[in-house]
Amino acid sequence: MMISALRSSLATKLEYLLNSKQKFRSAARCPLRRRDSAQVRRCAVEGFLGSHAGYGSDLNLMIQIAMGVALIFGAFLARSKRFVAHGVCQTVVVILNLVIICFWMWPSFHLHVLPRLPKRLGKRFYAVATIHGVLGILAEILGLYIALVAGTRILPETWRFKRWKLWMRIELALWWIVLMMGAVTYWVWY
Ligand code: HEM
Secondary structure (H helix, E strand, O other): OHHHHHHHHHHHHHHHHHHHHHHHHHHHOOOOOEEEOOEEOOOOOEOOOOOOOEHHHHHHHHHHHHHHHHHHHHHHHHHOOOHHHHHHHHHHHHHHHHHHHHHHHHHHHHHHOHHHOOOOOOOHHHHHHHHHHHHHHHHHHHHHHHHHHHHOOOOOHHHOOOOHHHHHHHHHHHHHHHHHHHHHHHHHHO
16 A cells, blocks of 8 residues: 555656656757757747747847857957957857857757757758757867967977968957857748
């Protein structure tokens, strides 16, 4: 009698935990309007941009645009020979984005995209996010590398680039391509 009561209470608890995990996913991570073209889902916690995206995605979009603009502003600081301010500005953006990747974009990629690869790469939903993610990893690594070479002496001489301007320009262009692919991802997903 006691064992069966215990068993049923455990089963109820387990069911509750599973349900709340599901709810947490829907509310906090925002269910996607389109997981793929066949399945339409709506967002439980609407964001502030009027799409079907959740608050987090809307906020990320705004922060990413602000950071992209900050990088261009930082490039102008270098042109006007304010190199310390330039270094601080670009490094803050790269590090802040590393935090956002680790706590927002990578978890979303890991949850919604990675399990369906490579099978569904032919679908727009997965293709845009994958191109965006791969280029995003490259942009972030290059950004960290430039910050290390320009701001520290950690790396050995043979690992340090000499053509500063060229690499920084490549990074700025790549970053903006990734930013635009992020905006396309947002548009396709929500
Ligand atoms: C320079 C680096 C990056 C920039 C500028 C960038 C920019 C953006 C922007 C503007 C969005 C749209 C807002 C949103 O939907 O949250 C976005 C979304 C996203 N990004 Fe990135 N991103 C970068 C790196 C990455 C990386 C490294 C990954 C993963 C490998 C990634 C995966 C995603 C995913 C999955 C979304 C959709 C998130 C969601 O709404 O749930 N991004 N990104």
